[in-house]
Amino acid sequence: MVVTGTLPVFNLTMDGNSQNQLILGVMGVDVHLDEIKRLTPRYNLGANGYIFAIDPNGYLLLHPNLQPKLDDLPEPVTLDFLDAEVEDSNKEEIRRQMIDGRPGEMQIKALVKSIDEQYIDEAYRGYTWTPINGTDYSLGLVLPPYNEYYIQADLSDVMLQLQYLQSLLPSSFESSGHVFLAPREYCKRLQLSDNNTQFLENFLSLMVDITPESEDCECWYNSSDQGIIHNLILDSGIIGQLASRVWKNKDINSYGFLAVFASTDGGVTRVFPNIAADSWDEDPEPFNSNYYRRSLDSKGYMFRAPQRSSMDELGAENGTIGILLSSAVEVNLGGKLLKPAVVGVKLDLEAWVDKFKILASNVSDSRQGSHKCGPSRSCEMDCEVNTDDLLCYLIDDGGFLVMSNQRDHWKKVGLFFGDVDPYLMHALYNNSIYARLQSFQYQSACEPVSSSHTGAAARGIFVPSIADMLSLAWWTSAVAWSVLQQLLYGLAYNNWFLTDNSLVEGFETKDSSCVTIQSQFYFTNTTNSYNVLQDCGNCSRLFHAKRIENTNLLFVVAETLPCSSCEIERLTQENPCEVLSNARYRKGPPSCFDYSAWENTSECGRGLSLQSSVGMILFFQFTQKCILI
Structure with a gap:
């Protein structure tokens, strides 16, 4: 997804004593959102902290919830700030002040959706916002109380670095548990991989060649700050000691545990014993994990069963079903509350x-x-x-x-x-x-609904009827031009009348953007x-x-008596695909933006009206009647 910025271009050359004000066109530039995100210190903000930006209409340019379900949409999704979050009166006021270009801050207690959009948590959030100079956009920062401060590790001792990095070696997995490393760009030279084991090997290989302080290992968002990689090394050492000194000396099966685990802000997740990693299906990035983010906002223990829908069949792996139980680690440093990690266990259901x-x-x-x-x-x-x-x-x-x-x-x-x-x-x-x-949910993807007028034969396009062809309105519509384009495409690729299954499936199973x-x-x-x-x-x-x-x-x-005779509203948590009949009310600008500082209004010309002859009008009316007959 990209953000497009445009600017009109005028011809400002002098013609004698007058200035040419002819508009030459519009220039623009597309900036990918990933490039903007790289400029934000995401990992210093914590799992539940984020930055967002809106335009004068309240639409989002940047927000963690701006994630369409479909990547190949013909038009970008325009999402309002109040649609990306759970709307309340406080957020309405924040949105209004940001649109008006006024800075401010507010501490509120708000409802927050979980990352999988299955749960609602009530949590405290601090909102800070300010206008962006030279633009009509506004930038906002959201932080929970426990992320107002963060730990900045300083590991200048090379020997201590090597000692902590040894806990990440695969040779230690069998005795101390498996390690998942968050796929972050810790160094510019680090090669990313979808396979987490391969990514860990790439990271360790890079640490053999260079040190975290090396110029070859600059952080991707700040070339003078090695904090992100120092925090990773520190967390790996602490979690490694927890596993070697505590976990490996416990018989977790006697407690009814399938696994014990710990995840940190630095990006390290360790699961013990090593065999439990085979059934570990959580995201290796803690900031993208549902259990991690919800545990930070919770004051106690968070239970979560394997997520499924009414259409799924839950199959127990190795005869067991695991219930995830997690809790945040609270640290108080100088009166500052921090939550740098989440620990938990996986319970054996039986x-x-x-x-x-x-x-x-x-x-x-x-x-x-x-x-x-x-x-x-x-x-x-x-x-x-x-x-x-x-x-x-x-x-x-x-x-x-x-x-x-x-x-x-x-x-x-x-x-x-x-x-x-x-x-x-x-x-x-x-x-x-x-x-x-x-x-x-304005960013959903829905399966296509088959039309009741569809015949048994597979067709690649809509075929107009005789009545359609005799209608002037049809020939002047966008449908006619669409049919013409598909006809030319079919002639070019020689697949106009193909009815094989692959073609049918291609047209019938493609999801489309919808509102749920x-x-x-x-x-x-x-x-x-x-x-x-x-x-x-x-x-x-x-x-x-x-x-x-x-x-x-x-x-x-x-x-056990169900009382099935009661008339009830059947409650469901699943999301039906329903397109809204009425669009959300939005207030446009009070006046048109037709002013330009470069325009000399004294040289504006007058309007010119055209008059058509009576004979020309009669000719068009006669032609229309002939076509309709």
């Missing part, structure tokens, strides 16, 4: 479901006696024993199933709960346990415990729900 069922029972302590459940008070609230009478769930803050005491639900782990138990999900939403945010409706669910802040009786006349269902402290989980216990 092992932890057994623990969950025991912990979710109120009969484990004999001193409390046996508590009954349900309106009839006929069963104990025991999620392990009473699996036929009780449904026990762990649901995350986005409404996705994490654990269940029902074994047949294990294959639904990671599915939106509205697709698992729609009646119970509706009750959770209807009782304000969950809130829903609906927004429009997104729905995200998140916890409300009303209370942490709920006892609700879902009553639908001849059917009632009791359920209990409780927020688990310091986590993003909701514990739900409900009777």
Whole structure:
């Protein structure tokens, strides 16, 4: 994607005593967004900090959420600042001041979409903005409180550098875990690769030939700053010591862990044991990882099941399903809060479901006696024993199933709960346990919808009917010229009447840009415990729900009776492709920009009106009637 800047070019030569003001044309330059991003200190801003820029209409020139789903769009996507983020009154005011060219700053508590657009988090953000001199654009900076300061490593000791770099060697993976290196341009000479193992080897080979302080290893955005590579080396040494001194001495299987891991701002991710790296499908760039960014905004432990939709089949690898559990590392230096890393584990679902069922029972302590459940008070609230009478769930803050005491639900782990138990999900939403945010996604890609008028035969283009050919309106439309162009193309390439499968698939399966409706669910802040009786006349269902402290989980216990006779709105998290019927209201400029400082208005000429003859008008009317007949 590029940004185009244009400027009119005038002929300013002197002709005697008068100046020639003839406009010669318009000159322009295309600047790729990647080149602009290279000028921003992205990694010093942290995973959730970013820079953005807007034009006088509020449209974005630069923003991390400006990412169309299709790369081959015929026209660039114009995305408003309020469409790229979750809109609120504070952001409306920020947008207004930026359009007016006024600088300012504001600390707000805002709703933030996760990078996979499945979750909503409430987090604090600091917005700072200022106009760009010489232009009508405005530049903004967004930082969370924990990214107002960052760690700047200074590793001038060459021997210490070599010691820390040894922890990145593949020979240490078997004993200390596998290392994933964020694919960043640490040095201009570093060769990037889509294969992370190959990229790590390229980095280590380069470090053998040169040092981080060498002129051959200048940072891509600042030739005088080796901070990005020094932070990488420092993080690799710290995480390497954590693995060799702590992880390798623990029997993680006895805890029900499939893996332990740590990721840092410097770009190092280490997964232990080494075999767990085979099933590690997270992005090697921590700043692009959902678990990393959400953990930084969370105050406790973040659970996440494998992401899937209702159409997917969840297949356990090696007979296990992993639940990711992560938490941010907080460091306080001189009163400054920093979060330089995220650590976590991968839970074995089967092992932890057994623990969950025991912990979710109120009969484990004999001193409390046996508590009954349900309106009839006929069963104990025991999620392990009473699996036929009780449904026990762990649901995350986005409404996705994490654990269940029902074994047949294990294959639904990671599915939106509205697709698992729609009646119970509706009750959770209807009782304000969950809130829903609906927004429009203007950068989506949708599959083409087949027309009901399409015949069985494959056709490469639209074939006009006799009625179309006899219509003057059709011949003067853009459709006629489109058909003519396709006819010439077909004659040139000799494939006009081809009907093979490859041609048919090429025309029918190409996605197109569209607008979709997104729905995200998140916890409300009303209370942490709920006892609700879902009553639908001849059917009632009791359920209990409780927020688990310091986590993003909701514990739900409900009777197995589904109350399917209840009339509910089926809640879904998936995004239907729906084109908006009405465009969003936008206010244009109050007046036309028809003024130029180079124009001498005293030399402007007067207008000239043309008059057509009566005979010419009658001739055109007669010709039109003949064509229509």
